[in-house]
Amino acid sequence: MIGASKLLALLRPQGRNCLLCGQTFQVGGGRRAPIPIRNPAARKVLDEGFCAGCISRIPWIVTIACPICGRPERCGDCLRRRERPFVKCRGAVRYDDAMKEWLALYKYRGLERLEAAFAAMLAAAVEPLLGETRFDVVTSVPIAPLRLADRGFDQAERVARGMAVLYRLPYRPMLRRIRHTGKQSFKGRKDRIEDMKGTFAALSPPLALGHVSEALFSPTDPVRIMLVDDIYTTGATMTECSRALLAAYPNAEVYGALWARS
Amino acid sequence: MRAIVYVRLDESGKGEACLSVDWEAQCLTGRRVVCRLKEPLPLGIAEECCQLFNGRQDRGAPGGPDRALSGAAEAAWTAAGAKGRAFDVAGERGGLSDEGRRERTINAAERERAMGDAGGGRLADKAEARAANTEEMEPWLAAAEQAAACLRGRSLLREEAAALLEEMLPPPYGAEPLRVLELAAGLGAVRLAAAIAPRAADAGPRRQGLRCRRCGSGEERMRRTRCASCGRSGCAVCEACATLGRSRECELLALGAEQPGAALAALSPALTDRWGLSAAQRSAAEEALRFLRGEAGARRAGAWGGAGLRGPLRPLVAALRGLHARLRSAELAAPERSFLLWAVTGAGKTEMIFPLVAAVLEAGGRVLIATPRRDVVLELAPRLRKAFPEAALAVLYGGSEDRWANAELTLATTHQLLRFQGAFDLVLLDELDAFPYHNDPVLHYAAAKARSANGATVLLSATPPAGLRREVRSGRTPCARVPVRYHRHPLPVPARLRVPAMAGLLARAELPRALVRELAASVSRGAQVFVFVPYIKHVVPLVRLLKKRAASLGLEKVQIEGTYSSDPERTVKVQQFRQVSLRLLVTTTILERGVTIPRSDVFILGAHQAMFDEASLVQMAGRAGRSADDPFGRVRFCSPYLTRAQRSAVGQIRAMNRLAGKRGYLRRKGERA
Structure with missing residues (x-):
């Protein structure tokens, strides 16, 4: 019976419904925009989740202009910033109108x-980072507890967890909000930076991270943390979170993986 | 969110389990609480727990209400898939029969602990102190009553209810929606429930799964996710109605009381001449009015003919009826007490509904006009305002401003119906076979829910779906047909044109001579030419091809254009087509409805394609000959072979023309308007 249904499925490929527009499409059929991701599981999620039309609307960031924040254009923010507690950030997609809508x-x-599709899209930001170094842990920028109760889920955490599974990295919650801030989307750059100060703190007690290196030439290997968030606009959140993490893990290096870079 | 389950005494002295979303407010009411669960439960489970408790016959049985309550809570969790949980109950031990100790006697320490997590421990104590002083409660109760009035006939998620209350209530009360809702629920004026009905909700022999209270979808449209607002790992969320806010198992749905309606039977039977209807429109409107007054309802009841049966056949007939009802509900037939106004394209449906609306409004009833598309809403609103200047009109669509207005006359896009429950005496559903309704049980459910218990539904369509037509034929749904257009000329009957399949033509970049000749004939008689194609991908190549042959069609190249759903210049092109600066417009089914171009001819290419069903063919054919100046448009079905859809579309159009002739609605030769 199972064999028969498998055979039937083979003979008559089932269409899938696009997660976004609901249109039925054939997996592997027709020409589709390329996906700049190597991980086969992530590719599969995107191939089976979105129709050709929707996948072509994703503005992948393929070439970056700012080596620090991963912005595809020249970036003034990173030049202006005096201190930078994180090492670098990479974004998966440009935050255009379509992505805003998604x-x-x-x-x-x-x-x-x-959710799964977002986690898979995040892979485009993670892969360049993984190409450079290894990571000890993945964590995410937490949302305010009040908003969490309202929304029911923490989008950055969910996406980070999904991505961590794809790359077999451990996900750990490491941060908490100690102060409620208003919505970031209504504020300018300066306000955001001011507003974010002292918003986050590392969860205590700190996790036991890293490992004793057996390599001869790197006796003090830093702990590398991948910090995930949905959007990077001015980097205020990223800076604050990295600062909080560094305060608790002095020998850490924080890298940011963002779903979108505006 | 989570809610506290408690047991209080009802009038007869029996224990009744209730849920509270704001324990503090519930304490303020000073009702006597027998016991409560210490731990707040996810709302869906809390509701199920209440139902399980209240469904038990032995509420006062050994072990007392607290044992029964914790048992119900355990059972509710088990039903939700989490086994082996135990629940602490705070409150008096002992039976309900113990009259003297009915009072709440939770000791102070326990109360402190129990109420700390509800966030109201301190205030609850205060409430105790205030128990005698009801003066402070007065304004809150008044606000709750006001809230109940605002919520009448509505079914709103917590977020929506909060938005409504914030707008409608004065500041200190509007900012505390949960408290106001809790108090209103205490008054019995609002029902607080989980947005997704728990399993125990139907106590029938065959328990169904979860059901979304807002859109009626079953468990197959739901997704279980981890939820931080209730802490469960498998909290169900409905994806069918996600476009209007999230309906989830632990989300609060505030259900207002039913709107006090008008007795439809008392409508005035006379139809005034105020509306300037033609004979055909008038007779249909009169029939609809008779139906509203309940005179045509008898036909439906008699459909099964079981009234006169006696003896052994009776249960059989009853069973058959039940089965039949179930089957009918499965195939999305018309809701009970509904009437079909089957009017051909261009018959003037809008004018026909005016007298119905007027009659119900006059009787003090509330009317809803639901239409699938936003542009129709925007177009209809000023006409309604003009026709009914004295009635309050609420216009609802995504992003409209009178979201919470409580008006006698409501004009809404169909999705907005989800936010109503038992609100209207008359529900008018326009184009029920068109895109969002078509094959969508959610909207049918919503339309049925928006109507009050004694209300009626009038369905409007030019092309009712097969199921509904079957019902009309068998007499189960009363129907009035308007077989003629307002200008009293017969509908143009489509002619067939044998043309090879589109794909091949486009690949070879050729246009058959017969098609070119026919198109040229239409152009030379000065008509605007609609060319319908089945797929978007055909639009652009066909436009290119037609432009190449523009000269032989007698047109300039710039007079030919094409449009489709995602075309950014769609409205501009339609506008140009209307203003005759474009003469030939290639399009898909997006323009099959609601477009009236005075002097137009219709060519349907690939009419054999499955994209074009009977309804769609009739609608497209209905674009021709709509104005009185040019009532005889030409319609051509261009296809390599005839299909059933094409045949029955022609049949339907012919049948309507025949009916019009028989009833004498058609204009005689030489007769003037």
């Missing part, structure tokens, strides 16, 4: 079926 669908409308 994120709103997931975050505010609560379309949680997009």
